[in-house]
Amino acid sequence: xxxxxxxxxxxxxxxxxxxxxxxxxxxxxxxxxxxxxxxxxxxxxxxxxxxxxxxxxxxxxxxxxxxxxxxxxxxxxxxxxxxxxxxxxxxxxxxxxxxxxxxxxxxxxxxxxxxxxxxxxxxxxxxxxxxxxxxxxxxxxxxxxxxxxxxxxxxxxxxxxxxxxxxxxxxxxxxxxxxxxxxxxxxxxxxxxxxxxxxxxxxxxxxxxxxxxxxxxxxxxxxxxxxxxxxxxxxxxxxxxxxxxxxxxxxxxxxxxxxxxxxxxxxxxxxxxxxxxxxxxxxxxxxxxxxxxxxxxxxxxxxxxxxxxxxxxxxxxxxxxxxxxxxxxxxxxxxxxxxxxxxxxxxxxxxxxxxxxxxxxxxxxxxxxx
Amino acid sequence: xxxxxxxxxxxxxxxxxxxxxxxxxxxxxxxxxxxxxxxxxxxxxxxxxxxxxxxxxxxxxxxxxxxxxxxxxxxxxxxxxxxxxxxxxxxxxxxxxxxxxxxxxxxxxxxxxxxxxxxxxxxxxxxxxxxxxxxxxxxxxxxxxxxxxxxxxxxxxxxxxxxxxxxxxxxxxxxxxxxxxxxxxxxxxxxxxxxxxxxxxxxxxxxxxxxxxxxxxxxxxxxxxxxxxxxxxxxxxxxxxxxxxxxxxxxxxxxxxxxxxxxxxxxxxxxxxxxxxxxxxxxxxxxxxxxxxxxxxxxxxxxxxxxxxxxxxxxxxxxxxxxxxxxxxxxxxxxxxxxxxxxxxxxxxxxxxxxxxxxxxxxxxxxxxxxxxxxxxxxxxxxxxxxxxxxxxxxxxxxxxxxxxxxxxxxxxxxxxxxxxxxxxxxxxxxxxxxxxxxxxxxxxxxxxxxxxxxxxxxxxxxxxxxxxxxxxxxxxxxxxxxxxxxxxxxxxxxxxxxxxxxxxxxxxxxxxxxxxxxxx
Numbered sequence: 001x002x003x004x005x006x007x008x009x010x011x012x013x014x015x016x017x018x019x020x021x022x023x024x025x026x027x028x029x030x031x032x033x034x035x036x037x038x039x040x041x042x043x044x045x046x047x048x049x050x051x052x053x054x055x056x057x058x059x060x061x062x063x064x065x066x067x068x069x070x071x072x073x074x075x076x077x078x079x080x081x082x083x084x085x086x087x088x089x090x091x092x093x094x095x096x097x098x099x100x101x102x103x104x105x106x107x108x109x110x111x112x113x114x115x116x117x118x119x120x121x122x123x124x125x126x127x128x129x130x131x132x133x134x135x136x137x138x139x140x141x142x143x144x145x146x147x148x149x150x151x152x153x154x155x156x157x158x159x160x161x162x163x164x165x166x167x168x169x170x171x172x173x174x175x176x177x178x179x180x181x182x183x184x185x186x187x188x189x190x191x192x193x194x195x196x197x198x199x200x201x202x203x204x205x206x207x208x209x210x211x212x213x214x215x216x217x218x219x220x221x222x223x224x225x226x227x228x229x230x231x232x233x234x235x236x237x238x239x240x241x242x243x244x245x246x247x248x249x250x251x252x253x254x255x256x257x258x259x260x261x262x263x264x265x266x267x268x269x270x271x272x273x274x275x276x277x278x279x280x281x282x283x284x285x286x287x288x289x290x291x292x293x294x295x296x297x298x299x300x301x302x303x304x305x306x307x308x309x310x311x312x313x314x315x316x317x318x319x320x321x322x323x324x325x326x327x328x329x330x331x332x333x334x335x336x337x338x339x340x341x342x343x344x345x346x347x348x349x350x351x352x353x354x355x356x357x358x359x360x361x362x363x364x365x366x367x368x369x370x
Numbered sequence: 371x372x373x374x375x376x377x378x379x380x381x382x383x384x385x386x387x388x389x390x391x392x393x394x395x396x397x398x399x400x401x402x403x404x405x406x407x408x409x410x411x412x413x414x415x416x417x418x419x420x421x422x423x424x425x426x427x428x429x430x431x432x433x434x435x436x437x438x439x440x441x442x443x444x445x446x447x448x449x450x451x452x453x454x455x456x457x458x459x460x461x462x463x464x465x466x467x468x469x470x471x472x473x474x475x476x477x478x479x480x481x482x483x484x485x486x487x488x489x490x491x492x493x494x495x496x497x498x499x500x501x502x503x504x505x506x507x508x509x510x511x512x513x514x515x516x517x518x519x520x521x522x523x524x525x526x527x528x529x530x531x532x533x534x535x536x537x538x539x540x541x542x543x544x545x546x547x548x549x550x551x552x553x554x555x556x557x558x559x560x561x562x563x564x565x566x567x568x569x570x571x572x573x574x575x576x577x578x579x580x581x582x583x584x585x586x587x588x589x590x591x592x593x594x595x596x597x598x599x600x601x602x603x604x605x606x607x608x609x610x611x612x613x614x615x616x617x618x619x620x621x622x623x624x625x626x627x628x629x630x631x632x633x634x635x636x637x638x639x640x641x642x643x644x645x646x647x648x649x650x651x652x653x654x655x656x657x658x659x660x661x662x663x664x665x666x667x668x669x670x671x672x673x674x675x676x677x678x679x680x681x682x683x684x685x686x687x688x689x690x691x692x693x694x695x696x697x698x699x700x701x702x703x704x705x706x707x708x709x710x711x712x713x714x715x716x717x718x719x720x721x722x723x724x725x726x727x728x729x730x731x732x733x734x735x736x737x738x739x740x741x742x743x744x745x746x747x748x749x750x751x752x753x754x755x756x757x758x759x760x761x762x763x764x765x766x767x768x769x770x771x772x773x774x775x776x777x778x779x780x781x782x783x784x785x786x787x788x789x790x791x792x793x794x795x796x797x798x799x800x801x802x803x804x805x806x807x808x809x810x811x812x813x814x815x816x817x818x819x820x821x822x823x824x825x826x827x828x829x830x831x832x833x834x835x836x837x838x839x840x841x842x843x844x845x846x847x848x849x850x851x852x853x854x855x856x857x858x859x860x861x862x863x864x865x866x867x868x869x870x871x872x873x874x875x876x877x878x879x880x881x882x883x884x885x886x887x888x889x890x891x
Contacts, residue, residue, distance in 0.1 A: 063427075280629075
């Protein structure tokens with residue numbers, strides 16, 4: 001009896017081994033079809049192979065859709081350059097650059113934008129990420145990220161907002177823009193080295209992009225985003241910007257002198273004032289969102305909003321802000337009672353509109369002679 | 371052609387000079403573009419999921435941008451990518467070789483000049499010290515750092531865009547005239563990029579360089595990406611849902627006008643400055659005072675939109691218009707104090723005699739004295755309304771209501787942390803909190819450094835938030851963050867905020883990583 005049992009067990013073990021071998025072979029074949037580096041391929045487990053295959057297939061479908069949609073929808077805008085048709089200088093210039101430019105333009109873009117490309121499905125799967133994502137997240141594009149769901153990598157408090165931005169892909173209509181800030185896991189240490197996955201920190205990313213609708217099959221509809229960390233300092237602030245510091249309640253604690261030439265207020269006049277008082281009422285929700293982003297995510301890009309000019313009228317501005325710890329923070333021992341403040345760089349976008357219009361109480365007070 | 375395009379020495383006819391210059395620029399473009407490639411060619415061949423061309427298309431779609439290279443001295447557009455046609459509706463040939471300044475809004479020219487400029491006359495560079503957030507002057511000598519390879523630029527400017535797309539056959543003739551024919555429309559473009567400079571001697575270009583001897587040894591340019599700003603002014607205006615018979619006002623807590631939309635003038639007859647600083651109660655009809663005061667009280671204690679009934683508002687000419695308003699208190703998300711009350715006012719009906727100054731109407735129940743006062747021409751002073759005398763007591767209604775609230779708050783106040791303030795507004799926030807559990811969220815997710823997360827945080831229903839009176843009157847910390855953060859102690863919550871903020875240090879004031887950019891010549 002036992003010999004019989006043994007024999008049956010041996011047969012089933014053998015069958016199982018055969019099944020596993022077949023399975024491994026099939027997975028191996030699949031992985032060899034994928035455009036992967038050999039070193040990467042060797043370390044992939046089966047779920048990862050499936051994930052990457054799914055990504056690949058989806059991207060191909062997306063590109064087919066992009067091309068066909070591109071030919072139809074954008075024919076009116078595209079200008080085709082017939083090669084070698086025109087005589088003279090024009091041709092000389094174009095034909096050379098035409099051949100070479102497209103190849104590396106992409107990398108140029110990503111470098112200059114200082115960000116990476118992310119393609120998100122409607123359910124939040126990161127179908128595709130550009131190579132340089134490892135520079136920002138410290139996680140490798142192919143093995144660790146591609147095909148995974150974004151909700152596994154982002155701050156839970158931001159999930160609702162991300163979901164909201166994904167949701168509207170279901171609606172038909174013209175492609176819509178997206179612009180939001182989210183926190184994503186980063187395995188980079190403060191010095192920029194790749195650290196342990198266990199010791200991740202949050203990185204604030206500004207995501208901008210659009211919806212890519214796929215009429216043929218809705219599963220291919222997705223979001224195309226460029227994601228970049230928000231730098232606040234530039235080597236040159238133009239004459240049309242001013243910097244300011246605020247308490248966490250957005251009251252001015254400091255403002256640089258430029259505000260006088262741009263908005264007419266003297267910095268002293270602004271101290272202690274709330275920014276909400278100085279802006280157009282219809283932009284209240286824009287400022288509110290900006291403030292909330294700062295409180296929760298520590299960095300924000302406001303949309304365009306109107307700041308009232310001292311003598312009347314308003315200008316359109318945009319602010320890039322971040323929360324910074326107060327003077328001399330000690331990183332190793334962050335102190336809860338450390339005053340946080342908001343640092344803001346405000347770009348003035350337009351000239352003064354409707355300069356004779358007095359909309360708010362501040363504008364009615366006469367200027368006192370200096 | 372008597373000169374082969376590969377010879378370095380050109381003939382000195384102007385045509386060939388231009389060819390030479392073009393060659394110079396060609397090589398410049400090649401170097402810019404191939405420069406980035408060299409860093410990749412060093413690595414072993416790396417297959418990628420997407421061919422570059424496809425990836426480029428996706429990046430362009432996502433970024434809605436175009437690459438451009440402009441020379442610093444004259445703003446000459448040396449290179450612009452094809453995607454510019456989709457964005458500005460000008461063809462590449464139209465733009466290349468032109469001056470960038472021809473396409474910039476006149477008032478922004480100074481700004482752009484400054485960004486491109488290598489002049490020593492310009493003020494010292496302004497940097498932000500990431501630690502203190504204050505501006506500091508750069509210690510570097512002015513010219514050097516500005517021209518320093520990799521110096522970063524970021525600015526906004528308004529660029530012209532062509533309303534009618536250019537057709538292939540016509541572009542030769544229209545190239546110069548199209549600018550004049552179509553009306554100039556501008557869009558806001560966000561330009562980010564780097565300065566680069568090349569010694570022109572290495573480029574092998576001969577013939578006349580730029581007039582200035584100094585400049586001829588170096589060619590400086592800005593390599594940047596221009597992106598259409600996602601909220602351009604036109605769109606914002608389109609989204610504001612305020613109809614012609616509506617106007618918006620802002621009140622301080624005590625009901626004094628602090629902001630008046632200019633549409634009010636056509637409806638009420640007052641200029642904004644005549645209303646500013648006066649109390650709204652001075653204009654309300656006597657019969658309506660009670661219910662409006664009640665609404666006022668309500669709105670200060672609630673986060674919801676409060677609707678008033680129809681009420682009469684006195685116009686400048688003594689007659690009344692019937693309005694109906696939606697009020698809500700805008701509360702500072704951090705310290706929970708009421709900043710102001712926003713009122714969207716809709717006209718229900720006009721008074722028949724609104725156009726005339728004879729104020730005798732049956733709706734004016736009561737004070738003929740009031741109407742007489744209105745006709746007196748009083749000097750316009752902020753804080754004192756033109757309807758003086760009998761209605762002055764009305765102004766104190768608002769002050770009283772505001773004081774009530776302050777006293778109420780004092781009684782109920784807790785330590786002024788945003789995270790532990792008492793939830794006396796719970797019924798409102800309830801409908802904002804949804805119980806959605808994020809997809810894929812499991813309890814073993816690591817939240818670095820945070821001491822929070824007891825279970826799933828609850829998110830608010832997140833509205834688009836562009837309209838003033840959106841789905842939710844206001845987003846606030848409590849409803850977005852939900853219960854989990856509220857249950858933390860003061861210190862823990864502040865600690866959580868700080869820990870999540872530490873990451874911002876790396877984004878501020880960091881030197882650009884120049885090693886990354888292999889710019890070869």
